[in-house]
């Protein structure tokens with residue numbers, strides 16, 4: 001079940017088209033149309049558009065009972081100005097495919113071309129083109145969309161290209177592959193007063209300082225948690241630039257990261273209790289909110305074993321990662337839904353890093369990645 005050289009060139013050409021026409025998270029309207037158009041001749045049994053925003057599901061149903069296999073690609077670009085100068089460079093100022101989602105979508109489109117040539121014998125395959133991965137909102141929006149109800153996947157797979165890793169090799173891990181992360185925002189409210197009379201107000205300055213130290217203190221005792229836990233204070237604001245005023249409010253923001261979802265719950269509890277205790281001590285009101293929440297991506301051993309078997313049969317080198325990645329991926333939502341695996345494909349040891357302004361997806365990992373997904377489908381649906 002391989003693609004001929006004609007299809008491969010068509011795919012590379014398509015990848016460059018996507019690269020040239022990037023769209024930001026939540027705005028992937030043309031990208032979604034372009035992909036649906038590219039796959040219209042592959043005779044899918046169903047096409048679902050507008051999933052969780054601009055998401056697109058292309059479904060190939062054998063009509064016979066069997067598992068539902070979902071393969072997901074992200075398709076959004078980043079608000080960064082590309083510095084590359086090649087002919088297919090981004091045509092949108094300040095927007096570019098610098099995370100390789102153009103490549104991920106192309107690989108998935110390649111799976112569609114292959115399924116058209118070699119239809120599955122049982123079950124169904126769902127090619128899910130997911131919006132808004134970079135903002136961490138797309139996966140949850142897709143899963144919570146009522147139209148997703150008829151998809152009901154039994155298995156889900158996805159890949160991300162990995163600069164800094166040997167090109168074309170596979171990197172996987174059982175259990176946590178990518179961390180859980182959450183943005184924390186704490187609003188502190190005291191009382192402003194004249195700068196000459198701070199005693200007439202309640203300045204949150206000492207509370208803010210105490211809180212920054214206190215939050216860092218929580219994660220300085222790793223034994224309190226079952227696995228890796230990190231807290232990074234990313235922003236703090238006290239009052240306004242007004243020399244005549246004692247400030248009456250403050251905002252503190254931090255990013256929390258853990259390898260385990262259970263540790264994230266615990267970390268949130270401890271963070272909240274530290275913030276509330278400090279506020280109580282300084283007689284401040286406080287409001288705590290969370291944003292950009294990613295659950296940990298937890299790979300199932302069954303899916304990881306399938307991936308390894310498929311890679312082996314194609315002579316692709318598989319490497320087991322010793323520890324999870326500290327970054328997060330919103331594919332974590334799928335891993336809470338069904339047996340799933342997210343894996344990495346090396347982009348090359350010296351390849352520019354993701355989100356670098358000179359990054360470009362390496363086209364020569366398209367073909368092996370398509371073959372790998374197709375082989376996984378084969379093992380599940382054609383045996």
Ligand SMILES: [Zn+2]
Nearest residue numbers: 099134354355
């Ligand atoms: Zn990215």
Ligand SMILES: [Zn+2]
Nearest residue numbers: 099100101160
């Ligand atoms: Zn990405």
